[in-house]
Amino acid sequence: MNKDTEAVEKVQRRFTKRLPGLHALSYAQRLKLLNLTSLELRRLHNDLVWCYKMCLVWLMLNVIICCVHRLLLVAMLTSYINLAVPTLLGAISLYAM
DSSP: OOHHHHHHHHHHHHHHHHTOOOSSSSSSHHHHHOOOOOOOHHHHHHHHHHHHHHOOOHHHHHHHHHHHHHHHHHHHHHHHHHHHHHHHHHHHHHHOO
């Protein structure tokens, strides 16, 4: 943990200790009783959520790029076939005569 996180965590420790009836309990017990998590755990959770979202965005972009490449390939092949087939058929008909 860095110094800022430790300082904020220290404030949370002191605050939860001052609540009525919680002075004698450990920090972990106070957090559990108050249905809270430590700041370190919350930061880890948020980092994991952020990482998941970034991976999801990366995956979605790759899917989009792949689809665009396929569409371009189909368009190129279609235009090539439209140009090549009539030319090829014309050449075949010349040889057939």
